[in-house]
Amino acid sequence: MSDIDKIDRKILAVLQADGRIANVELAEKVGLSPTSIGERLKRLQRDGYIEGYGARLNPQMLGLGLLVFVEVLLDKTTPDVFERFARAVRLAPEVLECHMVAGGFDYLVKARVADMSAYRRFLGESLLALPGVRESRTYAVMEEVKRDAPLPVG
Amino acid sequence: MSDIDKIDRKILAVLQADGRIANVELAEKVGLSPTSIGERLKRLQRDGYIEGYGARLNPQMLGLGLLVFVEVLLDKTTPDVFERFARAVRLAPEVLECHMVAGGFDYLVKARVADMSAYRRFLGESLLALPGVRESRTYAVMEEVKRDAPLPVG
DNA sequence: GAATTTTACCTTAGATAATCCGGAAATGAT
DNA sequence: ATCATTTCCGGATTATCTAAGGTAAAATTC
Numbered sequence: 001m002s003d004i005d006k007i008d009r010k011i012l013a014v015l016q017a018d019g020r021i022a023n024v025e026l027a028e029k030v031g032l033s034p035t036s037i038g039e040r041l042k043r044l045q046r047d048g049y050i051e052g053y054g055a056r057l058n059p060q061m062l063g064l065g066l067l068v069f070v071e072v073l074l075d076k077t078t079p080d081v082f083e084r085f086a087r088a089v090r091l092a093p094e095v096l097e098c099h100m101v102a103g104g105f106d107y108l109v110k111a112r113v114a115d116m117s118a119y120r121r122f123l124g125e126s127l128l129a130l131p132g133v134r135e136s137r138t139y140a141v142m143e144e145v146k147r148d149a150p151l152p153v154g
Numbered sequence: 155m156s157d158i159d160k161i162d163r164k165i166l167a168v169l170q171a172d173g174r175i176a177n178v179e180l181a182e183k184v185g186l187s188p189t190s191i192g193e194r195l196k197r198l199q200r201d202g203y204i205e206g207y208g209a210r211l212n213p214q215m216l217g218l219g220l221l222v223f224v225e226v227l228l229d230k231t232t233p234d235v236f237e238r239f240a241r242a243v244r245l246a247p248e249v250l251e252c253h254m255v256a257g258g259f260d261y262l263v264k265a266r267v268a269d270m271s272a273y274r275r276f277l278g279e280s281l282l283a284l285p286g287v288r289e290s291r292t293y294a295v296m297e298e299v300k301r302d303a304p305l306p307v308g
Numbered sequence: 309g310a311a312t313t314t315t316a317c318c319t320t321a322g323a324t325a326a327t328c329c330g331g332a333a334a335t336g337a338t
Numbered sequence: 339a340t341c342a343t344t345t346c347c348g349g350a351t352t353a354t355c356t357a358a359g360g361t362a363a364a365a366t367t368c
Contacts, residue, residue, distance in 0.1 A: 012211060019173045019207035024354065036317055038356075049215045053173035056205040057166060057305050064305060069255065069262055086299045093306035101223065101293040108223055108293065112305065139255040139262065145240045151211050151218060151266065152247035178325060190346050192327070 004049065007032065009153045011040060012049065016150040019053040056148065064112040067141040068119055070127065072107040073134045081132030082106075088130050094122050105137070116140075158203065161186065163307045165194060166203065170304040173207040210302065218266040221295040222273055224281065226261040227288045235286030236260075242284050248276050259291070270294075 004012075010030045014021060023041075027034040044050045059065070074081045082100070085107065089098040097110040109127070113119045119138075127136060158166075164184045168175060177195075181188040198204045213219070228235045236254075243252040243263065251264040263281070267273045273292075281290060 012209065012216075015209035016211065017206075017208065019209045022354065033318055034355075035319085035357090039316080047215070048212050051210040051212050052171075053207060053209050054171065054304070055166065055169035055173045055207050057170065057307070058202050058205050059305060061201070061203045062166075062305055062307060067253065069253070090300050093303075093308075095300055096303045096305070097298075098300040099221065099223070099295040100297040100299060102296050103291070103293040105293075107299070108295075137257070139257040139259075141253040141262075142256055143254040144251075145254060145261070146244050146249055146252040149247075149250045150208070151213060151216060151250070153211070153216060154247075176325065177327095187347055188326075189328090189348080193345080 004044070008040060008044060008049075011037065011044065012153045013150070015050070015053075016153070059112055063114050066113050066115050066119060067144065068111050068113070069139045069141070070109040070111065070123070071105040071137040071139075072109060072127065073136070074106045075132045075134040078132045085130055085132065088126070092122075092126050094126070105135075158198070162194060162198060162203075165191070165198065166307045167304070169204070169207075170307070213266055217268050220267050220269050220273055221298065222265050222267070223293045223295070224263040224265065224277070225259040225291040225293075226263060226281065227290070228260045229286045229288040232286045239284055239286065242280070246276075246280050248280070259289075 007030055011026065014026055014029055023037055024034045027037045030037070032040075041050070059067070072085070074085060086098070086100075089095050089107075089109065092111075094111045094113050095109055096112055097108075099108050100106060101108050111119075111122065113122055119140075123136070123138065127133060161184055165180065168180055168183055177191055178188045181191045184191070186194075195204070213221070226239070228239060239261065240252070240254075243249050243261075246265075248265045248267050249263055250266055251262075253262045254260060255262050265273075265276065267276055273294075277290070277292065281287060
């Protein structure tokens with residue numbers, strides 16, 4: 001599975017916490033020269049361990065104060081519904097995540113909007129407007145207990 | 155609410171897509187000098203729009219091939235259950251997100267584990283072992299249609 | 309088991325980028 | 339219109355990245 005050693009894991013852990021850290025500083029933290037770090041970084045990126053880097057923004061500050069999860073059931077008699085639903089969801093900017101799940105429903109959608117009225121609009125005009133959507137259950141988040149934790153690499 | 159202008163939004167959009175971009179390159183993209191970009195960045199960070207930077211890792215490559223969502227119901231007769239549950243969840247490395255929701259259940263947990271047997275262990279030893287957990291429903295993800303989309307800043 | 313290749317690492321030096329400072333231009337308020 | 343504030347830029351300094359060359363250890367081959 002993984003041919004990465006302890007140093008690689010340390011690098012990944014540090015980079016998850018601070019993706020913009022300078023190479024020299026990262027080198028100090030893991031006890032290697034900046035050059036070696038650079039080579040390891042390039043390898044980790046080439047082999048697909050690191051997919052990219054991103055800024056973590058504060059949703060509240062950007063007027064996206066409401067986080068919602070929506071369970072969606074599709075009408076499986078219509079053909080193409082899954083593909084069409086997936087395509088539409090990828091285009092909707094409010095949708096941060098969408099997963100096809102095994103269990104009582106078909107898709108679990110995670111979306112961020114400004115407030116409840118914005119959500120009503122999104123639900124009616126984006127989600128339920130799609131053909132083949134048979135049922136939906138909305139769960140509004142009251143408190144985010146844990147948000148976007150780093151992957152355990154240790 | 156937001157006193158950030160179009161240039162700030164552009165900066166945030168670019169940084170979400172590539173958090174490790176060089177300042178000079180970012181400056182070219184938004185049509186400003188690197189010095190000004192630096193000042194804006196510092197302000198965006200100080201005011202809390204940018205909470206940090208992180209590397210995006212590939213869960214599969216790290217042996218975390220299974221993504222699950224768990225709906226958890228708590229026994230509200232026991233005191234402190236919410237606080238204790240929240241504390242435990244924050245400490246569990248498998249749990250990437252946990253939200254208290256309004257609706258048919260109390261908490262929605264998002265977790266990544268190696269496989270089903272690892273999940274069984276996590277569910278039994280970490281989640282259900284907590285006092286006050288009355289019921290849980292697990293939904294295993296079969297396909298990740300949309301993953302970690304950037305926040306709409308436009 | 310010895311020779312060879314490969315790999316990982318370090319140091320150095322030259323290129324590149326970030327930061328600090330002073331001043332100019334734009335913006336806004338009185 | 340004037341003053342104050344903010345935003346921006348250019349140049350100098352400092353820090354960082356990157357590429358080249360060299361060494362040692364490990365893996366591979368014979």
